[in-house]
Amino acid sequence: MKKKGVGMACVLHPTGNKGAGDPSNAAIQLKPDGTLVLLVGAVDLGQGSTTILRQFAADLMEVPIEHVFASNFADDFAPLSLGSFASRVTLIDPHAVENAAEDLKKKIREYASDLLEAHPDDLEYKEGKVFVKGAPDRSMTLAEVGGASMFGGGADPALLVGTGAWQPARFHPHDPETGAMPAVGAISFGACVAEVEVDTETGMVDVTKLTQVWEVGKAVNPLLVRQQINGGLHPGLGTTLTENSYPYYPNPDWAPENFSDYALPTFLDYPEETLWGIEEVPHPAGVKGAKGFSEGSTNGPPPAIMAAIHDAIGIWIDEYPATPEVILRALEAKEASG
Amino acid sequence: MTEYVGKAMPRYDGIGQVKGQTKFVDDFVLPGMLYAKALRSPVHRGLIRGIDFTAAKNTPGVVGVVTADDIPGAKRFGACGDQPVLADEFTAYLGEEIALVVAVDEDTCMEGIEKIKLDIEEQQPVFDMFEAMKPDAPLVRPDLKSNLWDYGSGMTTRVMYIGDVEQGFAEADLIVEGRYQTGEQDHSAMEPMVSVAYFDEAERLVIHTHSQCLYFQLGQLAAIFNLPMSRIRYVGGVVGGGFGGKNHIHADHLAGLAAIKFKRPVKYRYSRREDLLYSTKRGVFILEYKTGIKKDGRLTANHIKLWHDSGAYGGFSPYGVEKCSMFASGPYHIPNTRIDGQCVLTNKAGSSSMRGFTIMNGQFPMEMQMSKIADTIGMDPWELRFINAWRDGDIGASRYVVRGAGALEAMRGAAEVHGIELPEHLLAMSSRGR
Amino acid sequence: MKQILSFILNGSPVDVIVTPTETLLDVLREKLGVTGPKRGCDDGDCGTCTVLLDGEPVRSCLTIALTVAGREVLTVEGLSTDGDLHPLQKAFHEHGAFQCGFCTPGMLMSAKALLDHNPTPSRTEIREYMSGNLCRCGSYEEIIEAIQVVAAGEYAPSGGKE
Numbered sequence: 001m002k003k004k005g006v007g008m009a010c011v012l013h014p015t016g017n018k019g020a021g022d023p024s025n026a027a028i029q030l031k032p033d034g035t036l037v038l039l040v041g042a043v044d045l046g047q048g049s050t051t052i053l054r055q056f057a058a059d060l061m062e063v064p065i066e067h068v069f070a071s072n073f074a075d076d077f078a079p080l081s082l083g084s085f086a087s088r089v090t091l092i093d094p095h096a097v098e099n100a101a102e103d104l105k106k107k108i109r110e111y112a113s114d115l116l117e118a119h120p121d122d123l124e125y126k127e128g129k130v131f132v133k134g135a136p137d138r139s140m141t142l143a144e145v146g147g148a149s150m151f152g153g154g155a156d157p158a159l160l161v162g163t164g165a166w167q168p169a170r171f172h173p174h175d176p177e178t179g180a181m182p183a184v185g186a187i188s189f190g191a192c193v194a195e196v197e198v199d200t201e202t203g204m205v206d207v208t209k210l211t212q213v214w215e216v217g218k219a220v221n222p223l224l225v226r227q228q229i230n231g232g233l234h235p236g237l238g239t240t241l242t243e244n245s246y247p248y249y250p251n252p253d254w255a256p257e258n259f260s261d262y263a264l265p266t267f268l269d270y271p272e273e274t275l276w277g278i279e280e281v282p283h284p285a286g287v288k289g290a291k292g293f294s295e296g297s298t299n300g301p302p303p304a305i306m307a308a309i310h311d312a313i314g315i316w317i318d319e320y321p322a323t324p325e326v327i328l329r330a331l332e333a334k335e336a337s338g
Numbered sequence: 339m340t341e342y343v344g345k346a347m348p349r350y351d352g353i354g355q356v357k358g359q360t361k362f363v364d365d366f367v368l369p370g371m372l373y374a375k376a377l378r379s380p381v382h383r384g385l386i387r388g389i390d391f392t393a394a395k396n397t398p399g400v401v402g403v404v405t406a407d408d409i410p411g412a413k414r415f416g417a418c419g420d421q422p423v424l425a426d427e428f429t430a431y432l433g434e435e436i437a438l439v440v441a442v443d444e445d446t447c448m449e450g451i452e453k454i455k456l457d458i459e460e461q462q463p464v465f466d467m468f469e470a471m472k473p474d475a476p477l478v479r480p481d482l483k484s485n486l487w488d489y490g491s492g493m494t495t496r497v498m499y500i501g502d503v504e505q506g507f508a509e510a511d512l513i514v515e516g517r518y519q520t521g522e523q524d525h526s527a528m529e530p531m532v533s534v535a536y537f538d539e540a541e542r543l544v545i546h547t548h549s550q551c552l553y554f555q556l557g558q559l560a561a562i563f564n565l566p567m568s569r570i571r572y573v574g575g576v577v578g579g580g581f582g583g584k585n586h587i588h589a590d591h592l593a594g595l596a597a598i599k600f601k602r603p604v605k606y607r608y609s610r611r612e613d614l615l616y617s618t619k620r621g622v623f624i625l626e627y628k629t630g631i632k633k634d635g636r637l638t639a640n641h642i643k644l645w646h647d648s649g650a651y652g653g654f655s656p657y658g659v660e661k662c663s664m665f666a667s668g669p670y671h672i673p674n675t676r677i678d679g680q681c682v683l684t685n686k687a688g689s690s691s692m693r694g695f696t697i698m699n700g701q702f703p704m705e706m707q708m709s710k711i712a713d714t715i716g717m718d719p720w721e722l723r724f725i726n727a728w729r730d731g732d733i734g735a736s737r738y739v740v741r742g743a744g745a746l747e748a749m750r751g752a753a754e755v756h757g758i759e760l761p762e763h764l765l766a767m768s769s770r771g772r
Numbered sequence: 773m774k775q776i777l778s779f780i781l782n783g784s785p786v787d788v789i790v791t792p793t794e795t796l797l798d799v800l801r802e803k804l805g806v807t808g809p810k811r812g813c814d815d816g817d818c819g820t821c822t823v824l825l826d827g828e829p830v831r832s833c834l835t836i837a838l839t840v841a842g843r844e845v846l847t848v849e850g851l852s853t854d855g856d857l858h859p860l861q862k863a864f865h866e867h868g869a870f871q872c873g874f875c876t877p878g879m880l881m882s883a884k885a886l887l888d889h890n891p892t893p894s895r896t897e898i899r900e901y902m903s904g905n906l907c908r909c910g911s912y913e914e915i916i917e918a919i920q921v922v923a924a925g926e927y928a929p930s931g932g933k934e
Binding site for chain 1: 813815817818868870871872873898899900902903904905906907908909910911912913914915916
Binding site: 348349352353354355356357358359360361362364365367525526527528529530577578579580581609610 | 801802805807808809810811812813814815817818820847848849851852857861862864865866868870871872873874875876877880906907908909
């Protein structure tokens, strides 16, 4: 018999890392033709960090995004970033980009002051141009500044690179009395609703409809936010129902050796209806209110699906994965206890 | 001026991906490149008595072997610095790397490995966390004093609390208890662990890596190789899925050591079997929850005991216990909360970070408690969560003061998208205050 | 025993020396430098190595190289012609149908085979046909959407976008 149930869960995910420092750097170089190269230390694992940091750089430098080349290929000169984990990049790295952009604008004003015959403080940077305050016709474009800095001409050559660094808080050890450890930059919130069909003959659980909505501060790139919401469902769904590296835990023997035995969710295992949504409560610690959340979309499905299973068959399954064997044994136990 | 932040835009590097032009680490095939494969521990726990490589070295196509004696610098690595780069005295989990065979191709590596005569004394392993905690339990490794992680000065229970749980239980109308277990999970990035290492024309060691955190790992590699950081060109930035698994070094140190010894390009590539069996995993948590509630649904106290199976080495697990503890009461205001966490070593492959890293292991039991509480007191599960959800200024056991709270917003959004109508009084609530 | 294998790769004839045990994936990646097809499991489970053999999707990791003699092999590298992206490539890019991109070459080839056989598949047919290709980043929904918009003609060479 197939029994239906619905369940929900509300979860969080913290953005950022422990208090032992959580730094990121960025650098922006002005090329002789006025285009920009953004170097970031955050590694793009597919989450699109390079894409969103380029969006920030274009906004902060007030230039068309096509003028910004961006790279996360760490090499001889690579800005440091602690790394791409702990959902930290969207909160932290934009600050580094912001500081790098401010530094570059300052260097552009200083460099242009000779050529425009004005004090740097009397110069203003706006929309790809530097100009004398109150006299906008006395101006230089980024291409003119870049060209002059490279080839000199009437001016001295210069390497115009803006650099920036940022971390949420300085390290402080945890309080030995209370164990307090407020080592986090921000928190994101998610809610999940799951509907299931439990086959009481086979023990199979089919998640038929699942919704995840995440409050992300500011959706820097909604296309990528959607990917992260639907993406976290994959390991979330897998660990709830099928994936198990140690099927006879705590004994690690008989561990699955291939993807036939270690069952990752396929297209058919994703819910027939997979729904998503974004909420925004701008976070005070983020640039434009942005914070990270991407890991969190793995957190909601396990408890929401288990609540739905309880709704369907009246049994709380307190451990996952809830494989068909677990479900059938639970049904048997329930029947035996009357 | 266009504002780009907030705009849906396709991936900046996406065209290369859809054309199949993006170069992942395994896509680098260099002239004269050698391959390395590891001799892995055939037992869960053992003492290495001796290794005879003679027949392996004489195998046609085998260039040589790499053992712990070949390591120029640090012999241990990992986030806690306790994991042997190559085992030389003992092994603490099935499949632990003991030595490398380097050859012209992987089949020849495997042929050589089969000819190694390994003399290893098998010892009684310990798998169960609660067995491992007993005073007379066998030690997971000979270099340990206890199988419980020491947080400093012999502190093996990581306590975090706010308020007074006993008082909170006294104030409660009823108490709901539960014991939960979260599963062992593999990262299973579609790109298995792999690394390519070689010396460039300036005699610098170049490593193509899929690291999620280049600087986190560059320091460890420089220490293992005994090279200044400026002599290592660590090239990353293209990763075929990480999910936390590539926060730990799996192959860069092995390819690098072989390249240093044989001065030729070397690739170390995990097979999917190796990846599933021997890479780091999301380790199991077992958690006991005791939650006090008023009849009107307000949470008064939460006492959590949790145990995390770290595997044979520390890795990120000691921190994982702390991170789990910080938010194991979920996004809820509970004035009296206490968490007693323990990180337990067992004879298994090391646990590591994975998407949702230890937070999900606390969200699951907390949400199960909430569902059970709603069921027990006959309250709508949404209402119970709306009443207790964090508002700005709330504070939990971590002592992080909540800002930009958004749990109510997320729940309202989910109800709307899913087609569930919430009552007016819930819709009227605000995260800005209670 | 080494032999010369001749076949048509992405429209051009190639000759390559192979051994009887080498797979098509080995030959493409290690000998011909065609690294679009990925080695995700080498067991036929994950689908990242999918290529089209005479128009049919096959796991190149399970295909003995010598069996493709005289036949046509199409990899992701042969999907775009004269620099123009195939409609599926455009749709995958614009609809965010990948994250890390490691499964993408295999997904694209399976999707092409699907649309070649069934130009207007239902959502259920897409889910069933594509279910042999795994994506740990969890881009299934976006992939279904990308295939649906191509099936609807949104990226058709005439009159479509771009």
